[in-house]
Amino acid sequence: MTAAAAPGPHDPPRGNGPSDANVPYGFIGLGQMGAPMARHLTGRGLVVHDTRPEAVAPLVDGGARAAASPAEVAAACRIISIMVRDDAQVDEVAAGILPAAAPGTILAVHSTIRPGTAQALAERARPYRVEVVDAPVSGGFMGAEAGTLAVMVGGAEEAFARCREPFGAWADLVLHMGPVGAGTRAKLARNLLHFTAFAAAAEAQRLAEAAGISLRRLARVVRHSDAVTGGPGAIMIRPATAPLGPGDPLYGIMEHVLALGEKDLSLALDLAAEHGVDTPLARLALARLADGLGLPARMTTTPEETR
Incomplete structure:
Protein backbone atom coordinates (compact mmCIF):
# COMPACT_ATOMS: atom_id res chain seq x y z
CA MET A 1 0.00 0.00 0.00
CA THR A 2 1.48 3.33 -1.02
CA ALA A 3 0.86 6.72 0.49
CA ALA A 4 -1.13 9.25 -1.49
CA ALA A 5 0.97 11.72 -3.39
CA ALA A 6 1.10 15.23 -2.01
CA PRO A 7 -0.89 17.72 -4.04
CA GLY A 8 1.08 19.65 -6.60
CA PRO A 9 1.05 23.46 -6.87
CA HIS A 10 -1.75 23.41 -9.46
CA ASP A 11 -3.90 20.67 -7.94
CA PRO A 12 -7.21 21.76 -6.36
CA PRO A 13 -7.26 21.81 -2.56
CA ARG A 14 -8.53 18.65 -0.93
CA GLY A 15 -11.46 19.04 1.45
CA ASN A 16 -13.25 22.19 2.55
CA GLY A 17 -10.91 23.78 5.01
CA PRO A 18 -7.61 22.19 6.09
CA SER A 19 -5.93 22.63 2.68
CA ASP A 20 -6.93 26.29 2.52
CA ALA A 21 -5.53 26.86 6.01
CA ASN A 22 -2.06 25.82 4.83
CA VAL A 23 -1.77 28.38 2.04
CA PRO A 24 -1.92 32.19 2.14
CA TYR A 25 -5.15 34.14 1.80
CA GLY A 26 -5.25 36.86 -0.86
CA PHE A 27 -6.87 40.27 -0.60
CA ILE A 28 -7.03 42.81 -3.44
CA GLY A 29 -8.39 46.32 -2.86
CA LEU A 30 -7.38 48.04 0.36
CA GLY A 31 -9.71 51.00 0.55
CA GLN A 32 -11.95 52.15 3.39
CA MET A 33 -13.63 48.74 3.61
CA GLY A 34 -10.98 46.41 2.21
CA ALA A 35 -8.10 47.51 4.45
CA PRO A 36 -9.80 46.74 7.80
CA MET A 37 -11.30 43.52 6.41
CA ALA A 38 -7.85 42.37 5.31
CA ARG A 39 -6.33 43.39 8.63
CA HIS A 40 -8.44 40.76 10.40
CA LEU A 41 -6.75 38.11 8.21
CA THR A 42 -3.11 39.02 8.83
CA GLY A 43 -2.51 35.94 10.97
CA ARG A 44 -3.31 33.64 8.01
CA GLY A 45 -0.32 34.28 5.79
CA LEU A 46 -2.05 37.19 4.06
CA VAL A 47 -0.95 38.37 0.61
CA VAL A 48 -2.27 41.81 -0.40
CA HIS A 49 -2.32 44.00 -3.48
CA ASP A 50 -3.49 47.54 -4.20
CA THR A 51 -2.44 50.05 -6.84
CA ARG A 52 -1.58 52.51 -4.04
CA PRO A 53 1.63 51.68 -2.11
CA GLU A 54 0.44 53.77 0.82
CA ALA A 55 -2.54 51.44 1.22
CA VAL A 56 -0.36 48.33 1.19
CA ALA A 57 2.30 49.55 3.66
CA PRO A 58 0.21 49.34 6.90
CA LEU A 59 -0.83 45.77 6.07
CA VAL A 60 2.78 44.78 5.42
CA ASP A 61 3.78 46.40 8.71
CA GLY A 62 1.12 44.18 10.32
CA GLY A 63 2.59 40.98 8.88
CA ALA A 64 1.09 40.67 5.37
CA ARG A 65 3.14 40.13 2.22
CA ALA A 66 2.79 42.58 -0.66
CA ALA A 67 2.19 41.32 -4.19
CA ALA A 68 3.06 43.37 -7.25
CA SER A 69 -0.01 42.27 -9.23
CA PRO A 70 -3.27 40.31 -9.03
CA ALA A 71 -1.50 37.49 -10.87
CA GLU A 72 1.10 37.29 -8.11
CA VAL A 73 -1.67 37.05 -5.52
CA ALA A 74 -3.31 34.26 -7.53
CA ALA A 75 -0.07 32.30 -7.79
CA ALA A 76 0.25 32.21 -3.99
CA CYS A 77 -3.33 31.90 -2.73
CA ARG A 78 -6.32 29.56 -2.96
CA ILE A 79 -8.95 31.99 -1.68
CA ILE A 80 -8.78 35.56 -2.94
CA SER A 81 -11.03 38.42 -1.84
CA ILE A 82 -11.64 41.40 -4.11
CA MET A 83 -12.93 44.69 -2.71
CA VAL A 84 -12.62 47.27 -5.48
CA ARG A 85 -14.83 50.13 -6.68
CA ASP A 86 -17.07 48.84 -9.46
CA ASP A 87 -17.84 46.25 -12.14
CA ALA A 88 -15.08 47.43 -14.47
CA GLN A 89 -12.42 47.12 -11.77
CA VAL A 90 -13.70 43.67 -10.78
CA ASP A 91 -13.37 42.53 -14.40
CA GLU A 92 -9.89 44.06 -14.67
CA VAL A 93 -8.63 42.37 -11.50
CA ALA A 94 -10.20 39.04 -12.48
CA ALA A 95 -8.47 39.19 -15.87
CA GLY A 96 -5.14 39.19 -14.04
CA ILE A 97 -6.11 36.47 -11.59
CA LEU A 98 -7.70 33.78 -13.74
CA PRO A 99 -4.74 32.74 -15.94
CA ALA A 100 -2.48 32.54 -12.87
CA ALA A 101 -4.87 30.81 -10.48
CA ALA A 102 -4.59 27.14 -9.57
CA PRO A 103 -7.63 24.94 -10.21
CA GLY A 104 -9.86 24.97 -7.15
CA THR A 105 -9.10 28.60 -6.30
CA ILE A 106 -12.05 30.63 -4.99
CA LEU A 107 -12.47 34.20 -6.16
CA ALA A 108 -14.70 36.13 -3.72
CA VAL A 109 -16.06 39.46 -4.91
CA HIS A 110 -17.11 41.75 -2.07
CA SER A 111 -17.75 44.83 -4.22
CA THR A 112 -21.36 45.87 -4.86
CA ILE A 113 -21.78 45.15 -8.57
CA ARG A 114 -24.47 44.03 -11.00
CA PRO A 115 -25.65 40.44 -10.42
CA GLY A 116 -25.01 39.74 -14.11
CA THR A 117 -21.36 40.74 -13.68
CA ALA A 118 -20.87 38.06 -11.03
CA GLN A 119 -22.61 35.45 -13.17
CA ALA A 120 -20.57 36.36 -16.26
CA LEU A 121 -17.38 36.20 -14.20
CA ALA A 122 -18.32 32.72 -12.98
CA GLU A 123 -18.66 31.62 -16.61
CA ARG A 124 -15.29 33.17 -17.51
CA ALA A 125 -13.69 31.37 -14.55
CA ARG A 126 -15.14 27.96 -15.36
CA PRO A 127 -12.49 26.91 -17.95
CA TYR A 128 -9.81 27.71 -15.36
CA ARG A 129 -11.63 25.56 -12.76
CA VAL A 130 -11.87 28.63 -10.53
CA GLU A 131 -14.96 29.05 -8.34
CA VAL A 132 -16.54 32.51 -8.05
CA VAL A 133 -18.65 33.67 -5.13
CA ASP A 134 -20.26 37.07 -4.96
CA ALA A 135 -20.09 38.07 -1.31
CA PRO A 136 -21.03 41.72 -0.76
CA VAL A 137 -21.03 43.01 2.78
CA SER A 138 -23.22 45.21 4.96
CA GLY A 139 -22.21 47.13 8.05
CA GLY A 140 -20.03 49.96 6.80
CA PHE A 141 -16.44 50.75 7.71
CA MET A 142 -17.41 50.59 11.40
CA GLY A 143 -18.36 46.93 10.97
CA ALA A 144 -15.23 46.29 8.93
CA GLU A 145 -13.05 47.74 11.69
CA ALA A 146 -14.83 45.77 14.41
CA GLY A 147 -15.08 42.53 12.43
CA THR A 148 -18.88 42.58 12.73
CA LEU A 149 -19.98 42.81 9.09
CA ALA A 150 -22.78 40.79 7.54
CA VAL A 151 -21.84 39.00 4.32
CA MET A 152 -24.32 37.68 1.76
CA VAL A 153 -22.74 34.86 -0.26
CA GLY A 154 -23.84 33.64 -3.68
CA GLY A 155 -22.14 30.52 -5.00
CA ALA A 156 -21.91 26.75 -4.84
CA GLU A 157 -22.44 25.05 -1.47
CA GLU A 158 -18.89 23.67 -1.51
CA ALA A 159 -17.39 27.09 -2.18
CA PHE A 160 -19.47 28.64 0.58
CA ALA A 161 -18.29 25.96 3.01
CA ARG A 162 -14.66 26.84 2.29
CA CYS A 163 -15.31 30.60 2.65
CA ARG A 164 -17.38 30.50 5.82
CA GLU A 165 -14.49 30.27 8.28
CA PRO A 166 -12.15 32.92 6.79
CA PHE A 167 -15.06 35.31 6.20
CA GLY A 168 -15.81 34.92 9.89
CA ALA A 169 -12.59 36.78 10.64
CA TRP A 170 -14.26 40.05 9.65
CA ALA A 171 -17.98 39.19 9.73
CA ASP A 172 -20.19 37.88 12.53
CA LEU A 173 -23.05 37.02 10.15
CA VAL A 174 -22.14 34.84 7.14
CA LEU A 175 -25.16 33.67 5.13
CA HIS A 176 -25.44 31.59 1.97
CA MET A 177 -28.09 33.31 -0.16
CA GLY A 178 -28.10 30.93 -3.16
CA PRO A 179 -26.18 30.48 -6.44
CA VAL A 180 -23.77 33.00 -7.95
CA GLY A 181 -25.50 36.38 -8.21
CA ALA A 182 -27.76 35.80 -5.20
CA GLY A 183 -25.42 37.60 -2.82
CA THR A 184 -25.45 40.70 -4.97
CA ARG A 185 -29.23 40.61 -5.44
CA ALA A 186 -29.62 40.43 -1.66
CA LYS A 187 -27.24 43.38 -1.20
CA LEU A 188 -29.14 45.52 -3.71
CA ALA A 189 -32.42 44.81 -1.93
CA ARG A 190 -30.81 45.61 1.41
CA ASN A 191 -29.38 48.88 0.08
CA LEU A 192 -32.70 49.86 -1.46
CA LEU A 193 -34.05 49.92 2.09
CA HIS A 194 -30.92 51.67 3.37
CA PHE A 195 -30.90 54.61 1.00
Whole structure:
Protein backbone atom coordinates (compact mmCIF):
# COMPACT_ATOMS: atom_id res chain seq x y z
CA MET A 1 0.00 0.00 0.00
CA THR A 2 1.48 3.33 -1.02
CA ALA A 3 0.86 6.72 0.49
CA ALA A 4 -1.13 9.25 -1.49
CA ALA A 5 0.97 11.72 -3.39
CA ALA A 6 1.10 15.23 -2.01
CA PRO A 7 -0.89 17.72 -4.04
CA GLY A 8 1.08 19.65 -6.60
CA PRO A 9 1.05 23.46 -6.87
CA HIS A 10 -1.75 23.41 -9.46
CA ASP A 11 -3.90 20.67 -7.94
CA PRO A 12 -7.21 21.76 -6.36
CA PRO A 13 -7.26 21.81 -2.56
CA ARG A 14 -8.53 18.65 -0.93
CA GLY A 15 -11.46 19.04 1.45
CA ASN A 16 -13.25 22.19 2.55
CA GLY A 17 -10.91 23.78 5.01
CA PRO A 18 -7.61 22.19 6.09
CA SER A 19 -5.93 22.63 2.68
CA ASP A 20 -6.93 26.29 2.52
CA ALA A 21 -5.53 26.86 6.01
CA ASN A 22 -2.06 25.82 4.83
CA VAL A 23 -1.77 28.38 2.04
CA PRO A 24 -1.92 32.19 2.14
CA TYR A 25 -5.15 34.14 1.80
CA GLY A 26 -5.25 36.86 -0.86
CA PHE A 27 -6.87 40.27 -0.60
CA ILE A 28 -7.03 42.81 -3.44
CA GLY A 29 -8.39 46.32 -2.86
CA LEU A 30 -7.38 48.04 0.36
CA GLY A 31 -9.71 51.00 0.55
CA GLN A 32 -11.95 52.15 3.39
CA MET A 33 -13.63 48.74 3.61
CA GLY A 34 -10.98 46.41 2.21
CA ALA A 35 -8.10 47.51 4.45
CA PRO A 36 -9.80 46.74 7.80
CA MET A 37 -11.30 43.52 6.41
CA ALA A 38 -7.85 42.37 5.31
CA ARG A 39 -6.33 43.39 8.63
CA HIS A 40 -8.44 40.76 10.40
CA LEU A 41 -6.75 38.11 8.21
CA THR A 42 -3.11 39.02 8.83
CA GLY A 43 -2.51 35.94 10.97
CA ARG A 44 -3.31 33.64 8.01
CA GLY A 45 -0.32 34.28 5.79
CA LEU A 46 -2.05 37.19 4.06
CA VAL A 47 -0.95 38.37 0.61
CA VAL A 48 -2.27 41.81 -0.40
CA HIS A 49 -2.32 44.00 -3.48
CA ASP A 50 -3.49 47.54 -4.20
CA THR A 51 -2.44 50.05 -6.84
CA ARG A 52 -1.58 52.51 -4.04
CA PRO A 53 1.63 51.68 -2.11
CA GLU A 54 0.44 53.77 0.82
CA ALA A 55 -2.54 51.44 1.22
CA VAL A 56 -0.36 48.33 1.19
CA ALA A 57 2.30 49.55 3.66
CA PRO A 58 0.21 49.34 6.90
CA LEU A 59 -0.83 45.77 6.07
CA VAL A 60 2.78 44.78 5.42
CA ASP A 61 3.78 46.40 8.71
CA GLY A 62 1.12 44.18 10.32
CA GLY A 63 2.59 40.98 8.88
CA ALA A 64 1.09 40.67 5.37
CA ARG A 65 3.14 40.13 2.22
CA ALA A 66 2.79 42.58 -0.66
CA ALA A 67 2.19 41.32 -4.19
CA ALA A 68 3.06 43.37 -7.25
CA SER A 69 -0.01 42.27 -9.23
CA PRO A 70 -3.27 40.31 -9.03
CA ALA A 71 -1.50 37.49 -10.87
CA GLU A 72 1.10 37.29 -8.11
CA VAL A 73 -1.67 37.05 -5.52
CA ALA A 74 -3.31 34.26 -7.53
CA ALA A 75 -0.07 32.30 -7.79
CA ALA A 76 0.25 32.21 -3.99
CA CYS A 77 -3.33 31.90 -2.73
CA ARG A 78 -6.32 29.56 -2.96
CA ILE A 79 -8.95 31.99 -1.68
CA ILE A 80 -8.78 35.56 -2.94
CA SER A 81 -11.03 38.42 -1.84
CA ILE A 82 -11.64 41.40 -4.11
CA MET A 83 -12.93 44.69 -2.71
CA VAL A 84 -12.62 47.27 -5.48
CA ARG A 85 -14.83 50.13 -6.68
CA ASP A 86 -17.07 48.84 -9.46
CA ASP A 87 -17.84 46.25 -12.14
CA ALA A 88 -15.08 47.43 -14.47
CA GLN A 89 -12.42 47.12 -11.77
CA VAL A 90 -13.70 43.67 -10.78
CA ASP A 91 -13.37 42.53 -14.40
CA GLU A 92 -9.89 44.06 -14.67
CA VAL A 93 -8.63 42.37 -11.50
CA ALA A 94 -10.20 39.04 -12.48
CA ALA A 95 -8.47 39.19 -15.87
CA GLY A 96 -5.14 39.19 -14.04
CA ILE A 97 -6.11 36.47 -11.59
CA LEU A 98 -7.70 33.78 -13.74
CA PRO A 99 -4.74 32.74 -15.94
CA ALA A 100 -2.48 32.54 -12.87
CA ALA A 101 -4.87 30.81 -10.48
CA ALA A 102 -4.59 27.14 -9.57
CA PRO A 103 -7.63 24.94 -10.21
CA GLY A 104 -9.86 24.97 -7.15
CA THR A 105 -9.10 28.60 -6.30
CA ILE A 106 -12.05 30.63 -4.99
CA LEU A 107 -12.47 34.20 -6.16
CA ALA A 108 -14.70 36.13 -3.72
CA VAL A 109 -16.06 39.46 -4.91
CA HIS A 110 -17.11 41.75 -2.07
CA SER A 111 -17.75 44.83 -4.22
CA THR A 112 -21.36 45.87 -4.86
CA ILE A 113 -21.78 45.15 -8.57
CA ARG A 114 -24.47 44.03 -11.00
CA PRO A 115 -25.65 40.44 -10.42
CA GLY A 116 -25.01 39.74 -14.11
CA THR A 117 -21.36 40.74 -13.68
CA ALA A 118 -20.87 38.06 -11.03
CA GLN A 119 -22.61 35.45 -13.17
CA ALA A 120 -20.57 36.36 -16.26
CA LEU A 121 -17.38 36.20 -14.20
CA ALA A 122 -18.32 32.72 -12.98
CA GLU A 123 -18.66 31.62 -16.61
CA ARG A 124 -15.29 33.17 -17.51
CA ALA A 125 -13.69 31.37 -14.55
CA ARG A 126 -15.14 27.96 -15.36
CA PRO A 127 -12.49 26.91 -17.95
CA TYR A 128 -9.81 27.71 -15.36
CA ARG A 129 -11.63 25.56 -12.76
CA VAL A 130 -11.87 28.63 -10.53
CA GLU A 131 -14.96 29.05 -8.34
CA VAL A 132 -16.54 32.51 -8.05
CA VAL A 133 -18.65 33.67 -5.13
CA ASP A 134 -20.26 37.07 -4.96
CA ALA A 135 -20.09 38.07 -1.31
CA PRO A 136 -21.03 41.72 -0.76
CA VAL A 137 -21.03 43.01 2.78
CA SER A 138 -23.22 45.21 4.96
CA GLY A 139 -22.21 47.13 8.05
CA GLY A 140 -20.03 49.96 6.80
CA PHE A 141 -16.44 50.75 7.71
CA MET A 142 -17.41 50.59 11.40
CA GLY A 143 -18.36 46.93 10.97
CA ALA A 144 -15.23 46.29 8.93
CA GLU A 145 -13.05 47.74 11.69
CA ALA A 146 -14.83 45.77 14.41
CA GLY A 147 -15.08 42.53 12.43
CA THR A 148 -18.88 42.58 12.73
CA LEU A 149 -19.98 42.81 9.09
CA ALA A 150 -22.78 40.79 7.54
CA VAL A 151 -21.84 39.00 4.32
CA MET A 152 -24.32 37.68 1.76
CA VAL A 153 -22.74 34.86 -0.26
CA GLY A 154 -23.84 33.64 -3.68
CA GLY A 155 -22.14 30.52 -5.00
CA ALA A 156 -21.91 26.75 -4.84
CA GLU A 157 -22.44 25.05 -1.47
CA GLU A 158 -18.89 23.67 -1.51
CA ALA A 159 -17.39 27.09 -2.18
CA PHE A 160 -19.47 28.64 0.58
CA ALA A 161 -18.29 25.96 3.01
CA ARG A 162 -14.66 26.84 2.29
CA CYS A 163 -15.31 30.60 2.65
CA ARG A 164 -17.38 30.50 5.82
CA GLU A 165 -14.49 30.27 8.28
CA PRO A 166 -12.15 32.92 6.79
CA PHE A 167 -15.06 35.31 6.20
CA GLY A 168 -15.81 34.92 9.89
CA ALA A 169 -12.59 36.78 10.64
CA TRP A 170 -14.26 40.05 9.65
CA ALA A 171 -17.98 39.19 9.73
CA ASP A 172 -20.19 37.88 12.53
CA LEU A 173 -23.05 37.02 10.15
CA VAL A 174 -22.14 34.84 7.14
CA LEU A 175 -25.16 33.67 5.13
CA HIS A 176 -25.44 31.59 1.97
CA MET A 177 -28.09 33.31 -0.16
CA GLY A 178 -28.10 30.93 -3.16
CA PRO A 179 -26.18 30.48 -6.44
CA VAL A 180 -23.77 33.00 -7.95
CA GLY A 181 -25.50 36.38 -8.21
CA ALA A 182 -27.76 35.80 -5.20
CA GLY A 183 -25.42 37.60 -2.82
CA THR A 184 -25.45 40.70 -4.97
CA ARG A 185 -29.23 40.61 -5.44
CA ALA A 186 -29.62 40.43 -1.66
CA LYS A 187 -27.24 43.38 -1.20
CA LEU A 188 -29.14 45.52 -3.71
CA ALA A 189 -32.42 44.81 -1.93
CA ARG A 190 -30.81 45.61 1.41
CA ASN A 191 -29.38 48.88 0.08
CA LEU A 192 -32.70 49.86 -1.46
CA LEU A 193 -34.05 49.92 2.09
CA HIS A 194 -30.92 51.67 3.37
CA PHE A 195 -30.90 54.61 1.00
CA THR A 196 -34.67 54.98 0.75
CA ALA A 197 -34.61 55.27 4.54
CA PHE A 198 -31.99 58.04 4.19
CA ALA A 199 -34.39 59.97 1.93
CA ALA A 200 -37.19 59.42 4.46
CA ALA A 201 -34.88 60.62 7.24
CA ALA A 202 -34.25 63.82 5.31
CA GLU A 203 -38.00 64.32 4.90
CA ALA A 204 -38.53 63.78 8.63
CA GLN A 205 -35.77 66.29 9.41
CA ARG A 206 -37.41 68.95 7.21
CA LEU A 207 -40.67 68.44 9.08
CA ALA A 208 -38.98 68.53 12.48
CA GLU A 209 -37.00 71.66 11.60
CA ALA A 210 -40.13 73.46 10.40
CA ALA A 211 -41.87 72.45 13.64
CA GLY A 212 -39.03 73.88 15.76
CA ILE A 213 -37.50 70.59 16.89
CA SER A 214 -33.74 70.14 17.48
CA LEU A 215 -32.46 67.85 14.73
CA ARG A 216 -29.58 66.63 16.87
CA ARG A 217 -31.91 65.60 19.68
CA LEU A 218 -34.31 63.95 17.24
CA ALA A 219 -31.38 62.02 15.75
CA ARG A 220 -30.46 60.74 19.21
CA VAL A 221 -34.00 59.48 19.71
CA VAL A 222 -34.03 57.76 16.30
CA ARG A 223 -30.71 56.00 16.82
CA HIS A 224 -31.66 54.95 20.35
CA SER A 225 -35.08 53.56 19.47
CA ASP A 226 -33.86 51.84 16.28
CA ALA A 227 -31.15 50.12 18.33
CA VAL A 228 -33.88 48.77 20.61
CA THR A 229 -36.49 47.82 17.99
CA GLY A 230 -34.29 46.92 15.02
CA GLY A 231 -35.54 49.82 12.91
CA PRO A 232 -37.13 49.03 9.53
CA GLY A 233 -35.77 45.48 9.68
CA ALA A 234 -38.04 44.72 12.63
CA ILE A 235 -40.99 44.34 10.28
CA MET A 236 -39.19 41.92 7.93
CA ILE A 237 -40.62 38.76 9.50
CA ARG A 238 -42.79 37.39 6.67
CA PRO A 239 -41.41 34.51 4.57
CA ALA A 240 -43.06 35.91 1.41
CA THR A 241 -44.73 39.13 0.25
CA ALA A 242 -48.05 37.50 -0.72
CA PRO A 243 -51.18 38.80 1.08
CA LEU A 244 -51.76 37.36 4.52
CA GLY A 245 -54.89 35.34 5.26
CA PRO A 246 -56.89 36.10 8.41
CA GLY A 247 -55.77 32.76 9.85
CA ASP A 248 -52.06 33.55 9.45
CA PRO A 249 -50.26 33.92 12.83
CA LEU A 250 -48.74 37.20 11.57
CA TYR A 251 -52.08 38.73 10.57
CA GLY A 252 -52.86 40.21 13.96
CA ILE A 253 -49.33 41.58 14.34
CA MET A 254 -49.49 43.31 10.98
CA GLU A 255 -52.98 44.67 11.72
CA HIS A 256 -51.57 46.30 14.84
CA VAL A 257 -48.64 47.75 12.86
CA LEU A 258 -51.05 49.06 10.21
CA ALA A 259 -53.32 50.74 12.72
CA LEU A 260 -50.41 52.51 14.39
CA GLY A 261 -48.81 53.39 11.08
CA GLU A 262 -51.91 54.87 9.51
CA LYS A 263 -52.63 56.92 12.63
CA ASP A 264 -49.08 58.25 13.02
CA LEU A 265 -48.53 58.93 9.33
CA SER A 266 -51.86 60.80 9.19
CA LEU A 267 -50.83 62.94 12.16
CA ALA A 268 -47.41 63.62 10.59
CA LEU A 269 -49.05 64.63 7.30
CA ASP A 270 -51.35 66.99 9.20
CA LEU A 271 -48.30 68.58 10.87
CA ALA A 272 -46.53 68.85 7.50
CA ALA A 273 -49.55 70.59 5.96
CA GLU A 274 -49.69 73.00 8.93
CA HIS A 275 -46.07 74.04 8.32
CA GLY A 276 -46.12 73.90 4.52
CA VAL A 277 -43.59 71.03 4.30
CA ASP A 278 -43.83 68.71 1.31
CA THR A 279 -43.63 65.06 2.45
CA PRO A 280 -44.09 62.87 -0.65
CA LEU A 281 -42.52 59.78 0.90
CA ALA A 282 -44.89 59.94 3.86
CA ARG A 283 -47.89 60.24 1.53
CA LEU A 284 -46.67 57.26 -0.48
CA ALA A 285 -46.04 55.29 2.72
CA LEU A 286 -49.59 55.91 3.91
CA ALA A 287 -51.04 54.88 0.56
CA ARG A 288 -49.00 51.68 0.35
CA LEU A 289 -48.55 50.62 3.94
CA ALA A 290 -51.41 48.12 4.04
CA ASP A 291 -50.36 46.40 0.84
CA GLY A 292 -46.76 46.33 2.02
CA LEU A 293 -47.81 44.56 5.20
CA GLY A 294 -49.87 42.01 3.27
CA LEU A 295 -53.22 43.40 4.38
CA PRO A 296 -56.26 44.83 2.56
CA ALA A 297 -56.35 48.63 2.44
CA ARG A 298 -58.33 50.25 5.25
CA MET A 299 -57.99 53.92 4.21
CA THR A 300 -59.22 55.01 0.79
CA THR A 301 -58.15 58.65 1.06
CA THR A 302 -55.18 60.49 2.50
CA PRO A 303 -55.61 63.24 5.12
CA GLU A 304 -54.83 65.87 2.43
CA GLU A 305 -57.61 64.54 0.22
CA THR A 306 -60.18 64.76 3.04
CA ARG A 307 -59.46 68.42 3.78
